[in-house]
Amino acid sequence: MLAIRLKRMGSKHRPYYRIVVSENDKTPTSSCVEELGFYHPIATDKDTKINKERAAYWLEKGARPSKTVLGLFKKHDIKA
Template sequence: MLAIRLKRMGSKHRPFYRIVVSENDKRPRSSHVEELGYYHPVAPGKPLKINTERAEYWLSKGARPSETVAGLLKKQGVKA
């Protein structure tokens, strides 16, 4: 089963997340199927970018978003 979740990047106290599609049984920092965007919660304005077309595609294929990603998708106007 596929999952849409956050992959943590960056250094200590300066997190940067990539929004990725990966297998549910793999570790979050391992390889992924596709990268959909990014989220930078520490930066001013909290930049968020998601490729909505691809996110809707993966959701239609049965990928399940994590709780956090579901909130971010809702913020971007993607129908879950």
């Protein structure tokens, strides 16, 4: 089963995340099927970019978003 989740990047105490589609049973840092965008929680404006078309495509295919990604989708008006 596919999952849409966050992949941690960055350095110690300065994380940023990539929003990725990957297999549910693999670790988040392993290879992913596709990258959908990014999320910078440390930035003052909490910079986020999500490819809405591709996110909708993967949701139609049955990918399940994590709780955090689901919250990001709601902020960007992506129906999950």
